[in-house]
Amino acid sequence: MFTLLKEEGLARRGTFETVHGTIQTPVFMNVGTLGAIKGAVSTLDLKDIGCQVELSNTYHLHVRPGDKVIKECGGLHKFMNWDRPILTDSGGFQVFSLAGLRKIREEGVYFNSHVDGRKIFMGPEESMQIQSNLASTIAMAFDECVALPAEYNYAKESHKRTIRWLKRCKDEMNRLNSLPDTINKHQMLFGINQGATFDDLRIENMKEIAELDLDGYAIGGLAVGETTEEMYHILDVVLPFAPKNKPRYLMGVGTPQNILEAVDRGIDFFDCVMPSRNARHCNIFTEKGYMSLKNERYITDMSPIDPDCDCPTCRNYSRAYLRHLFKANEMLAMRLCVIHNLYFYNKLMENIRAAIDGGYYKEFKKEKLEIYNSRV
Amino acid sequence: MFTLLKEEGLARRGTFETVHGTIQTPVFMNVGTLGAIKGAVSTLDLKDIGCQVELSNTYHLHVRPGDKVIKECGGLHKFMNWDRPILTDSGGFQVFSLAGLRKIREEGVYFNSHVDGRKIFMGPEESMQIQSNLASTIAMAFDECVALPAEYNYAKESHKRTIRWLKRCKDEMNRLNSLPDTINKHQMLFGINQGATFDDLRIENMKEIAELDLDGYAIGGLAVGETTEEMYHILDVVLPFAPKNKPRYLMGVGTPQNILEAVDRGIDFFDCVMPSRNARHCNIFTEKGYMSLKNERYITDMSPIDPDCDCPTCRNYSRAYLRHLFKANEMLAMRLCVIHNLYFYNKLMENIRAAIDGGYYKEFKKEKLEIYNSRV
Numbered sequence: 001m002f003t004l005l006k007e008e009g010l011a012r013r014g015t016f017e018t019v020h021g022t023i024q025t026p027v028f029m030n031v032g033t034l035g036a037i038k039g040a041v042s043t044l045d046l047k048d049i050g051c052q053v054e055l056s057n058t059y060h061l062h063v064r065p066g067d068k069v070i071k072e073c074g075g076l077h078k079f080m081n082w083d084r085p086i087l088t089d090s091g092g093f094q095v096f097s098l099a100g101l102r103k104i105r106e107e108g109v110y111f112n113s114h115v116d117g118r119k120i121f122m123g124p125e126e127s128m129q130i131q132s133n134l135a136s137t138i139a140m141a142f143d144e145c146v147a148l149p150a151e152y153n154y155a156k157e158s159h160k161r162t163i164r165w166l167k168r169c170k171d172e173m174n175r176l177n178s179l180p181d182t183i184n185k186h187q188m189l190f191g192i193n194q195g196a197t198f199d200d201l202r203i204e205n206m207k208e209i210a211e212l213d214l215d216g217y218a219i220g221g222l223a224v225g226e227t228t229e230e231m232y233h234i235l236d237v238v239l240p241f242a243p244k245n246k247p248r249y250l251m252g253v254g255t256p257q258n259i260l261e262a263v264d265r266g267i268d269f270f271d272c273v274m275p276s277r278n279a280r281h282c283n284i285f286t287e288k289g290y291m292s293l294k295n296e297r298y299i300t301d302m303s304p305i306d307p308d309c310d311c312p313t314c315r316n317y318s319r320a321y322l323r324h325l326f327k328a329n330e331m332l333a334m335r336l337c338v339i340h341n342l343y344f345y346n347k348l349m350e351n352i353r354a355a356i357d358g359g360y361y362k363e364f365k366k367e368k369l370e371i372y373n374s375r376v
Numbered sequence: 377m378f379t380l381l382k383e384e385g386l387a388r389r390g391t392f393e394t395v396h397g398t399i400q401t402p403v404f405m406n407v408g409t410l411g412a413i414k415g416a417v418s419t420l421d422l423k424d425i426g427c428q429v430e431l432s433n434t435y436h437l438h439v440r441p442g443d444k445v446i447k448e449c450g451g452l453h454k455f456m457n458w459d460r461p462i463l464t465d466s467g468g469f470q471v472f473s474l475a476g477l478r479k480i481r482e483e484g485v486y487f488n489s490h491v492d493g494r495k496i497f498m499g500p501e502e503s504m505q506i507q508s509n510l511a512s513t514i515a516m517a518f519d520e521c522v523a524l525p526a527e528y529n530y531a532k533e534s535h536k537r538t539i540r541w542l543k544r545c546k547d548e549m550n551r552l553n554s555l556p557d558t559i560n561k562h563q564m565l566f567g568i569n570q571g572a573t574f575d576d577l578r579i580e581n582m583k584e585i586a587e588l589d590l591d592g593y594a595i596g597g598l599a600v601g602e603t604t605e606e607m608y609h610i611l612d613v614v615l616p617f618a619p620k621n622k623p624r625y626l627m628g629v630g631t632p633q634n635i636l637e638a639v640d641r642g643i644d645f646f647d648c649v650m651p652s653r654n655a656r657h658c659n660i661f662t663e664k665g666y667m668s669l670k671n672e673r674y675i676t677d678m679s680p681i682d683p684d685c686d687c688p689t690c691r692n693y694s695r696a697y698l699r700h701l702f703k704a705n706e707m708l709a710m711r712l713c714v715i716h717n718l719y720f721y722n723k724l725m726e727n728i729r730a731a732i733d734g735g736y737y738k739e740f741k742k743e744k745l746e747i748y749n750s751r752v
Contacts, residue, residue, distance in 0.1 A: 035700065035701075038707070042712065065704075069675055073678050300448045300449050302450065302454065318449070318455070328440050330410055331710070332416045
């Protein structure tokens with residue numbers, strides 16, 4: 001299903017076939033936690049800005065409106081009117097980042113809902129069942145995301161449990177995909193590499209999960225407080241042990257700079273809330289550098305955010321207008337800036353793919369890093 | 377500039393020529409207070425939903441970002457990227473509804489900004505200057521909007537002052553339109569009829585302002601707490617004295633029922649925040665009746681708000697999805713519902729025009745009133 005088209009150094013250009021269409025990699029997935037992109041951006045807008053894959057959160061949708069509601073509505077694709085691939089995370093990360101008190105047991109995790117405090121249990125089988133109800137294109141395995149810095153013995157115990165959970169995920173998905181009333185019987189499973197910041201645990205973990213012949217492999221438990229150098233180091237250490245013929249997904253990463261570096265180390269899939277979150281705070285990515293639209297000097301600046309950008313916002317609205325909307329707390333400010341920032345990320349990936357196709361990724365990366373480290 | 381195409385009883389079908397294009401009347405103006413429609417709706421969206429005239433608020437734009445900023449940006453049309461007609465109110469209503477302490481003098485009104493408390497003075501000349509800086513298509517005269525119920529002597533004194541202010545507005549606009557650096561030298565002026573709920577004052581006022589040969593005449597000071605019957609009564613009493621060959625604008629009104637009744641009494645222009653405000657609270661207008669999308673029974677209802685509606689929301693999203701978005705506090709809920717409700721209002725006006733054109737307005741009104749008084 002994953003076809004490697006071209007390589008330059010460790011950077012990879014590929015395609016990933018799914019029942020909801022072919023994904024060109026490297027790809028950035030646009031995050032719509034609750035089945036909607038924050039900032040009043042709809043699935044119609046996602047098509048306008050070149051989004052290939054939408055990512056939704058299993059835990060959030062389980063709590064509201066409930067995965068059984070979504071199944072009754074025909075699955076998440078129908079529910080949100082999106083016909084391209086959807087990846088759902090497993091809920092594992094949210095259980096650890098959002099839930100209050102939690103108890104981790106061999107069977108799974110007991111915790112309280114962040115919305116109404118009610119008790120929830122989620123284990124590998126429950127996560128797979130929820131994701132099967134959502135009928136996403138790609139489901140993520142249920143894992144434990146260990147807080148960093150982690151204690152070695154705990155990280156070791158945890159990654160081994162995560163592997164046992166992964167096997168249960170695989171079995172449960174096989175069972176679910178064979179049931180007559182399952183909406184997406186071709187749902188795919190990505191495993192998640194864990195092991196905190198310990199090289200030996202990361203490698204041991206990746207070697208074991210590689211043997212399970214999953215549809216893809218994610219690097220989890222990063223971008224949670226470690227330094228950028230530690231993150232790149234883990235990639236350098238662990239990716240040589242990831243199956244070459246399967247896509248690799250760096251979860252929750254990151255800045256344009258992070259993406260350029262991670263692609264150079266062999267990552268194919270990305271997701272991050274940064275473009276939409278930054279946009280909602282008036283912080284804008286451009287091909288000329290980073291920009292804060294709140295700056296006083298834009299007050300009568302009738303040029304677009306980036307004159308060379310073809311996004312709907314830059315084609316129609318000025319810095320002066322956007323700045324005014326932010327100052328006046330108009331929701332439209334967020335919408336227009338989220339659209340721009342997501343377009344920027346999707347376009348960056350398109351340019352990355354063209355650079356690998358053209359065999360000039362090294363120069364491309366160097367040039368872009370210089371720009372992205374500057375401010376407009 | 378106003379051409380009466382057809383009449384049925386007192387209902388009027390017309391066209392109003394402006395430098396920014398021809399307005400088909402009766403018309404509903406879509407309110408974008410600060411140069412943006414609340415609910416993350418842009419001027420691109422307004423074109424999609426059949427908006428003919430956008431309405432912005434002089435007082436709000438004077439405070440943020442400042443009318444001089446907007447003039448420097450080339451006027452409100454360029455600022456918000458909208459090439460069709462814009463009507464700006466005069467600030468009069470906001471001075472009375474939003475400002476804290478205020479002193480009304482012959483020269484104008486002294487009051488404090490609702491944003492930062494700073495002292496502002498606005499009189500007829502200032503209002504015209506601000507609106508000239510905004511370069512709207514139609515400017516409204518600066519008036520005093522008297523709180524209801526009003527004391528007779530005060531209402532009399534006030535409406536006479538409003539007439540003196542109107543004459544100053546007309547003189548100031550003539551002066552501004554003749555200046556070389558005025559953006560819209562063809563800006564038009566609508567006068568505003570006042571007189572609280574006193575028939576004789578309303579009539580006296582209308583007779584006097586009719587003599588000024590303005591571009592249009594508004595009925596102000598209504599929809600501020602009086603009963604619907606009182607409002608209709610004022611229209612019945614005053615409209616016979618409004619010039620027949622000029623458009624009539626009922627400010628800040630109203631429900632679909634109000635619009636149907638007011639058209640039947642000879643009103644041509646409307647504006648109201650109701651469609652967008654209701655949408656933001658999940659209250660939806662449909663051609664089957666009024667609907668609250670928060671209702672539990674829509675939880676898995678995959679039909680659109682109204683299967684017969686051609687708005688972008690109804691063509692793409694379901695009741696179940698919209699309800700979920702509201703429950704999850706997603707901004708997208710507001711956007712999609714504001715788009716639907718504004719489309720509903722614009723479409724209602726289109727149908728009203730077709731009914732007058734076709735000579736069946738009486739039946740149309742009767743049929744629609746029954747529907748709009750019901751709930752889905």
